[in-house]
Amino acid sequence: MTGSSRLAYQYVVLRCVPRVDREEFVNVGVVVYCHATDFLDVAWHVDRDRLAAFDPTLDLDQVCEALAFVEGVCAGDERGGAAATAPISQRFGFVKAPRSTVLQPGPVHGGTTTDPARQLEHLLEKLVS
Incomplete structure (x- = not known):
């Protein structure tokens, strides 16, 4: 691919919502999907101190396990369960679907x-770190 070839991609920011009733969240990851190259991956970082400040009772290991599940879905491996066996576009659809759990995707953006x-690394640094 030449340096001037631009590829369309979509991304979602993954948010940790410690208490859904308070509608507060901390960005903990980013998922990037590029149809043209069959690229689907997640990068994440959990700032344990920051999340504990939002809710000291939050199970941070559970948050990390949920992010590892997303990794499995993106990679298409056993960590992602049945969702990981779907075609790549459907796996992105699964990851971006709204949920009412502690880990929630934000709106879909593109570029x-x-x-x-x-x-992906740029978005992680800009939106999460």
Whole structure:
């Protein structure tokens, strides 16, 4: 691929919502999907101190397990259960579907990039870290 080839991609920010009733959240991950290259991946970072400040009773290991599940869905491996066996576009659809759990996807956004993997790292740094 040449350096000037721009690829369309979509992404969702994964939010940890310690207490749904308070509608507060902390961004903990980003999922990037690029149809043209069959790229689907997640990058995440859990700031345990920050999340504990929102809710000291939050099970942070459970948050990390939920993010590992998303990793499995994206990678198409056993960590993602049955969802990981679907075609890549359906796996992204699964990941971006709204849920009322502690880990929730935000709205879908899009853009163009020459390198989806590098874009994922950029988004993680910009939106999560």
